[in-house]
Amino acid sequence: MVVEKINPAFGQYHYSTRVKQIDEKVQNPQAEHAFAAPSFTAQTVALNPNQKITLRTELTTKEEKKKYNEVCAKLDRNTKKVVNTLLKNGVLLNNNSDDKSSVLDNLHKIATEQRAQGLTNNGILRDTIATIAYPFLITQQFGDIPNNYRQKAVSANNAFKNNTPDIRQASDDIDVEHSGTCVAASTEFKLAKQSPAEFARIAQELSSPKLAATKRIKLENLADNTLNGVWLLNAFDMPFKLHNNYNDADITLAPDKNAIIRAQIQTTDKDPEERTSLDVLMQSTFMQVGSQQSYNSLTDKRAGKFNQNDKGLIEFEKTFTESVVFDKNILSVTYQTVDENARLIGYETDLDTMKKHLITALDMGENIIIGYTQTNENNIIVNGHEITIVGYKKDDNGKLNFICNDTDDGISRPIVYSEDYLLPKIHHAALPKEVVENDMNIVPNWEEGIDMYKQLKKQAA
Secondary structure (H helix, E strand, O other): OOEEEEEOOOOEEEEOOOOOOOOHHHEOOOHHHHOOOOOOOOOOOOEOOOOOOOOOOOOOOHHHHHHHHHHHOOOOHHHHHHHHHHHHOOOOOOOOOOOOOOHHHHHHHHHHOOOOOOOOHHHHHHHHHHHHHOHHHOOOOOOOOOHHHHHHHHHHHOOOOOOHHHHHHHHHHOOOOOOOOHHHHHHHHHHHHHOHHHHHHHHHHHOOOOOOEEEEEEHHHOOOOHHHHHHHHHHOOOOEEEOOOOOEEEEEEOOOOOHHHHHHHHHHHOOOOOOOHHHHHHHHHHHHHHOOOOOEOOOOEOOOOOOOOOOOEEHHHHHHHHHHHHOOOEEEEEOEEEOOOOEEEEEOOOHHHHHHHHHHHHHOOOOEEEEEEEEOOOOEEEEEEEEEEEEEEEOOOOOEEEEEEOOOOOOOOOEEEEHHHHHHHEEEEEEEHHHHOOOOOOOOHHHHHHHHHHHHHHHHO
16 A cells, blocks of 8 residues: 655645555464464454453344344355354344344345345345454455446446546546555454444445435544534535434435445456455445545545545544444544654654553454554655554563454455564554543544644635
8 A cells, every 4th residue: 555645734644555465574474374264253352351242142032033034044054054153152133233233133134125226135145244254354355347347337437527538547447456445444344343233234224225324423422512523524525414412413324326336246246355245335435434425436536625645545534434433432543753754753652652552442342443654764654554453462472463454465364463563563543532542642533634624725725
């Protein structure tokens, strides 16, 4: 992923298309074997022995048994075993969703109710089950556009274009070689792993004929007061309805209009290691949230008022997306100090404090999306990427190893980075406010957004 400087005044860095391979030398050589998992292994909580949750592992009502049997009737033998494992591990009856519907409730809707045009009940059902059971399957790799879909995709991307150069460019842009959806894919991963019922609910609604999901959020999780929360929603062009209590808002989450074409292609022509149709819908939706509803799934490009680049999401947009999707007061903690020439010159805190923040959040059951950087021999940042830290363990020498997920490495399993390698590379991390507020003076997301908006308005004047 290439890191591009947005504006020295903002100290923001853009995380767009990554072009790199995993450096085998920095990975734990035993990681592939130590953390390899069966094709489907239920992930009920983060890799964290301190987290306590109440699990329901038995079907107790006639309605639950009926839904279970009707879902299983749509599945092959192996996927039935996966669903049974989800039941035994407490995931299937988990109801940590916005409307308190369970994973089973939403799988039943996917299995029995109509899906959007070009999508299949069995396909979305299979993908939802697989992703919840083993979120490490999620990838951000785009698929190619086969000949039988090409004219449809070209026509959709050329809509409202009149001159020949734009039409020619638009026809070329649909062949996406390197994805810029690492933030969206990491958000999808975190949602599937941390909140399986909410993941299933959103999957069900996004793949339904309405191609949209609703969600209630608390404005206090976006800003310090209602007015600033409403400002953020308006600034990001989020469709929302304010509740009478002026504390909550119902928002609409939806993929861009071209996402259905990509989803249809992945339904009928998915190749190994490519995104599923469900990945397409989820990642498009989260890109829409962060890009002020300006994303185009056909080109993997975006517009919007906060980003001068047409790929990926910047840190401010990423934090807003997480705050909305998880309805939590998320702070983006910037650890690296970077000068106006994109040179890494230091850190905002010591590495031990950074490590403490990460461990504390992991022990709370959080999966932490981080942005890390790579530098050249002159300490100039030349590369950046978003991954998710899901756990940690100590090696024989007492050093920490962080267990991570990367949606762009072609590896459908956790990878391990030593603390000595990873900590100095972390540019920013999305953390709950209470984890960092006593150690660092963090400017809240909404304040940064207002300042950024004023700067952009001033430049445009």
